[in-house]
Amino acid sequence: MTFTVAIVGRPNVGKSSLFNKLVGRRLALVDDQPGLTRDRRVADAELGDMRIRLIDTAGLEDSGNELLSNMRRQTMAAIGQADLVLFLIDAREGVIPADQMFAGMVRDSGKPVIVAGNKCEGRAAEPGLMEAYSLGFGEPIALSAEHAIGLGDVSAAIVEAAEAQCEARGEGSEVEEGDERPLKLAIVGRPNAGKSTLVNALLGEERMITGSEAGITRDAIANDLEWAGRPIELFDTAGLRRKMRVEGKAETLSVGDALRAIRFAEVVVLVIDAERPFEKQDLTIADLIIREGRGIVIALNKWDLVRDKQGRVKELREMCERLLPQAKGVPLLPISGLKSKGLDALMAGVFEMARLWNKRLPTAKLNDWLIDMVEAHPPPHVGGRRLKLRYMTQVNARPPTFVAFCSKPKDLPESYIRYLVNGLREDFKMPGVPIRFNLRKGE
Numbered sequence: 161m162t163f164t165v166a167i168v169g170r171p172n173v174g175k176s177s178l179f180n181k182l183v184g185r186r187l188a189l190v191d192d193q194p195g196l197t198r199d200r201r202v203a204d205a206e207l208g209d210m211r212i213r214l215i216d217t218a219g220l221e222d223s224g225n226e227l228l229s230n231m232r233r234q235t236m237a238a239i240g241q242a243d244l245v246l247f248l249i250d251a252r253e254g255v256i257p258a259d260q261m262f263a264g265m266v267r268d269s270g271k272p273v274i275v276a277g278n279k280c281e282g283r284a285a286e287p288g289l290m291e292a293y294s295l296g297f298g299e300p301i302a303l304s305a306e307h308a309i310g311l312g313d314v315s316a317a318i319v320e321a322a323e324a325q326c327e328a329r330g331e332g333s334e335v336e337e338g339d340e341r342p343l344k345l346a347i348v349g350r351p352n353a354g355k356s357t358l359v360n361a362l363l364g365e366e367r368m369i370t371g372s373e374a375g376i377t378r379d380a381i382a383n384d385l386e387w388a389g390r391p392i393e394l395f396d397t398a399g400l401r402r403k404m405r406v407e408g409k410a411e412t413l414s415v416g417d418a419l420r421a422i423r424f425a426e427v428v429v430l431v432i433d434a435e436r437p438f439e440k441q442d443l444t445i446a447d448l449i450i451r452e453g454r455g456i457v458i459a460l461n462k463w464d465l466v467r468d469k470q471g472r473v474k475e476l477r478e479m480c481e482r483l484l485p486q487a488k489g490v491p492l493l494p495i496s497g498l499k500s501k502g503l504d505a506l507m508a509g510v511f512e513m514a515r516l517w518n519k520r521l522p523t524a525k526l527n528d529w530l531i532d533m534v535e536a537h538p539p540p541h542v543g544g545r546r547l548k549l550r551y552m553t554q555v556n557a558r559p560p561t562f563v564a565f566c567s568k569p570k571d572l573p574e575s576y577i578r579y580l581v582n583g584l585r586e587d588f589k590m591p592g593v594p595i596r597f598n599l600r601k602g603e
């Protein structure tokens with residue numbers, strides 16, 4: 161499939177300049193299809209590992225009113241062909257009415273969109289870049305086509321959108337992101353939960369350990385291992401202890417140490433003692449992990465000691481939903497570090513969490529979803545007018561971070577935000593994933 165991006169914006173924002181930069185020396189103008197005006201340039205560019213078709217809607221010689229109406233037609237046609245719209249403003253000038261007009265066309269099309277503020281080479285562009293938020297197209301990318309600033313960010317955003325759309329269409333993305341990069345993993349828990357035993361079990365089953373002892377003298381106390389053929393960098397709390405012993409420090413790990421491990425990691429396994437589950441310290445650490453936005457997986461350790469295993473799972477699931485509502489649906493995986501049981505399932509849970517933590521949802525899908533959510537359960541009235549939620553987009557992954565635009569962000573109740581966050585988790589199948597959700601003002 162050819163992924164097509166239309167570069168859209170009012171005249172003079174720098175669309176052609178950006179088009180030329182993205183297409184680069186590989187400039188290969190694609191034959192325009194019949195019926196299209198000659199003013200619309202089309203070319204294929206190689207961005208990342210992908211071949212992306214770009215449409216430039218600039219290049220009109222007209223002047224005055226003619227120009228805008230011509231541009232409108234041009235732009236409509238280009239948007240119609242596009243899988244993604246790259247909307248450009250001139251950040252030095254900020255958002256002016258002509259930008260609003262083109263933005264309206266993009267919005268009405270329902271196509272996914274990336275917004276960039278061009279001419280960002282100087283500080284004078286900063287306020288204008290912020291204004292771009294008000295368009296409701298998510299976080300604007302700072303760009304200077306002429307000075308080649310931000311081109312990497314623009315191509316990365318395009319590639320991401322292309323991959324997300326491939327995935328959504330079930331075509332699979334061309335580059336499996338992060339496959340080769342080791343997954344950063346930390347294992348935390350209160351004293352005696354069984355962390356060291358688990359780390360040893362993971363390392364022990366794997367014969368590919370490197371640098372376990374060397375870790376004592378290294379700054380980052382990490383062990384490299386492989387699980388099911390995937391590289392992992394494991395923050396080694398046991399190693400941290402050895403290091404402390406060497407340095408003559410007390411052996412108890414403080415919250416600061418847990419935090420260090422958590423910040424190192426992409427996914428954190430919280431080890432709890434299934435016989436004494438969800439004590440205050442467990443919850444404190446869980447809360448830290450979630451607040452740091454890390455993927456969390458809970459290992460129910462010492463499962464070998466549990467009698468009524470089936471009843472226990474149910475009981476622990478209920479406790480967890482009640483005590484950790486911030487991470488609804490977090491994976492609970494029974495293991496025995498001591499007996500090396502359940503480790504494959506635990507690690508499968510870890511990899512799945514890492515995948516979800518990296519997930520990107522296409523804007524168009526999110527907006528359809530938002531409409532349904534608002535319809536099913538409208539936001540409350542404030543001062544006689546119903547709060548409006550018009551648009552949302554995922555501005556970041558790792559963890560998934562969303563921005564929604566609301567007529568009066570400060571007045572939208574917490575409970576409504578929880579409704580949306582829990583809905584996202586459920587409808588887009590991201591159980592237990594820490595989700596960040598921000599509101600911005602926008603009609």
Ligand code: GDP
Binds near residue numbers: 177178219279
């Ligand atoms: P288009 O009409 O949107 O295609 O805009 P052009 O690409 O033709 O650019 C309009 C004007 O803005 C030209 O004079 C460009 O040289 C200038 N321009 C483009 N990009 C930048 C930039 O990053 N910084 C500055 N300062 N000027 C730029």
Ligand code: GDP
Binds near residue numbers: 349355497
């Ligand atoms: P840490 O303080 O979290 O690193 O905990 P340790 O790994 O030192 O384990 C604390 C105690 O729990 C030790 O006596 C372990 O042998 C025991 N333990 C750890 N995992 C298991 C397990 O899966 N089953 C049982 N029965 N005991 C375990």
